[in-house]
Amino acid sequence: MRFETRAIHGGLDHDNHARAIVPPVYHSTVYELSEAGKQDDELLYSRLDNPNRRQWEALAASLEGGAGAAAFASGIAAATAVLQALDPGDHVIFPDDLYSGHRMMITGLMNRWNLHSSFVDATNANTIREAIRPETRLIWMETPSNPMLRITDIAAVCELARSRGLISCVDNTWPSPVNQRPLELGADLVMHSSTKYFGGHSDTLGGLVIAREENELMERIRFIQRLGGAVPSPQDCWMLARSTRTLAYRMRGHNAHGAELAAFLARHPKVGAVHYPGLSGHPGHETARRQMHGFGGMISFEVKGDASQTLKVVAGAALIRRATSLGGVESSWEHRLSTEGEGSKTPGNLIRFSVGLEHPDDLKEDLERALSVL
């Protein structure tokens, strides 16, 4: 079956004894056991597993083309589980343009537990190769990166990882499996913040790890999910599965509006650089064309002004909401430097824009209004 069809029907055959077209939310935290005591595939306790999580994990795994998925309470919990599946003393290579909350989790939490990390320019596989040490275990990718939308060649880096016996993991939050499927390009693991495009309505937190193979590594990740306990509620799993039914169609809108507004901004006299991999002048455009099926709804752009003028632009819109996060049906944007705070290398005139599903002409008028403060 094709992606759109799997998105609508996937996962529903798990624990759906009543054959409901829309499955119920199982609020129960406990399940009655067999007289003979707990049997292998029996549900026991909702932290360990529950019907809504099984449905959501089966759906997500199917859309990424993975053997299985583990759902978490947030994207950062999913990323933490991948790193906790390694051993103290192991070394991980990360892109230097990594989601800032993830970077803080690594330096503020994982490094204290003796996980070593390097942050390198991931637009170049040679830079990654040079960063490999004897104790390196994993190469992390995030492409397009956040917030600069730099592109990593997923197939080339996965090939490098495999040749050196390393695990490859891609944070696929921004493109979603509609626009990019890293497991097909050779990655071992995909991580998601399902808070973003899977959820799509800015109302549910969630995270995922999806594995190409059910192996020992994935077993460890599931162990951390169940015993670490950063699990989504049955209600959250239900919400995320419900929203995912429309993912393919929402992404088509995000892709179309993203491309249209990136071109509009690139022509605008008050805008300098526009970072969008769909633009032919973007340094990663050729690689993005090879590995992406659409370029998404995220645009970062630099206005011709300083940080305080940029804050005025962000405040000058009537429709586009001033908020962090992304992937909602509503457009939002932020002055990224002030969100990232101290230590950020993001330019002070950069606006990170999550293009929503409003009519693009309304968005263009709003951009015109906001940029007129310059």
Ligand SMILES: *Cc1c(COP(=O)(O)O)cnc(C)c1O
């Ligand atoms: C938001 C985000 C995360 C973190 O996910 P949460 O659901 O907020 O914990 C990780 N990676 C990327 C690329 C993100 O955009």
